[in-house]
Amino acid sequence: MKNNTQILNAVKVIGISLLTIGIIIFGLGFFGSYSNMTAIGIGTISGAVLIFVMGVFFVVTEEMLTKTGEGSKS
Numbered sequence: 463m464k465n466n467t468q469i470l471n472a473v474k475v476i477g478i479s480l481l482t483i484g485i486i487i488f489g490l491g492f493f494g495s496y497s498n499m500t501a502i503g504i505g506t507i508s509g510a511v512l513i514f515v516m517g518v519f520f521v522v523t524e525e526m527l528t529k530t531g532e533g534s535k536s
Contacts, residue, residue: 466521473517480510 488503490496 466525469517470521473514473521477510477514477517480506480513484510 484503484506486503487499487506491499491501491503
């Protein structure tokens with residue numbers, strides 16, 4: 463479980479960082495005069511969400527695979 467929490471914490475930090483950067487870029491593009499950066503901001507936000515969901519999926523999958531052997535054996 464220790465390894466899973468390290469992976470989950472790493473994915474959380476990377477996801478939050480990319481999400482913050484994406485929101486800043488989107489804000490500059492949408493509210494400022496940099497209209498070309500709006501699409502880059504949206505893409506960065508989407509990438510951050512995708513990375514976070516994939517990381518959580520990998521942690522849950524690994525946890526399920528390690529707990530499979532602990533069930534009742536016939």
